[in-house]
Amino acid sequence: MALSxxxxxxxAGRLITVPGVIGVVLGGSRARRTHTPDSDTDLGLYYRAPLDTVRLGELAVEAGGPGSRVTEPGGWGPWVDGGGWLNVSDNAVDWIYxxxxxxxxCWSDAEKGVYAFHVQAGHPLGVPDFSYPGELAVGRILADPTGELATLQRRVRIFPRPLADALVAGLWEADFLIGLARKAVTRGDSAYIAGCLFRLAGVCAHALHGAARQWLINExxxxxxxxxxxxxxxGFRSRVDAAFAAVNNDPMHxxxxxxxxxxxxxxxxxxCAMMLR
Incomplete structure (x- = not known):
């Protein structure tokens, strides 16, 4: 049975008893109410160091059974951070630090229009640092005893115009990638061209979301x-699909x-120019 x-x-009420945890936020499709019976449930564990991972590990076992484990902060990489993959009453529940x-x-940078995509395993475009405030903006707070997260959430739900402008300005890279890809045609370097197209599609997707003042937090x-x-x-999506469908070792394709x-x-x-007017 799905978790109610x-x-x-x-x-969440049990999680905030762990020293270091200041609040719990429901994220992913469950927060957007677009989840299916197969969807994982993502719980963001917002913490202030030091985080008591020993106590958190004990709670993981209590909630998910004897095989449940949690990592130290940074255990899943510099930007995913860490957490635990649990099975709670036959439901996949991810705890994410x-x-x-x-x-x-990251919010302070976003307000100034400063952002970057950061290398992280499992994220071929890279993790945008503005995804951190974006996650909170689109999430649903489950526990926040001090009200700190609610205060921050009210701020981050207003997409900053400087970030919108910066993401649209970032389209220079998409144009640059077109030139790089063309140089690889005579070599038949389909893998490199596919890589250029993937990044180009991501840059365009982020620019469009920025122009629309909507958070895009996942590739x-x-x-x-x-x-x-x-x-x-x-036809944005279908045309991206058509571009990738044409990638093979034929120079014409x-x-x-x-x-x-x-x-x-x-x-x-x-x-984007029209959307920002």
């Missing part, structure tokens, strides 16, 4: 989400793929 909202709230001090720093589903935005280029992408970059640039 009451079940999750009760679990979020350092509140880092969330606040998965980014192209579909961008295509669904009001004002996005017509590779050129077609790049031409499709080049048109999308131009149209994305125009669309």
């Amino acid at each position: 909202d009451a079940d999750l709230t009760a679990l 979020r350092d509140v001090a880092r969330v606040q720093r 998965k589903g980014a192209v579909a989400a961008a295509g669904a935005l009001p004002g996005a280029p017509d 590779l050129t077609l793929a790049i031409d499709i992408a080049a048109d999308l970059v131009l149209e994305t640039t125009d669309a």
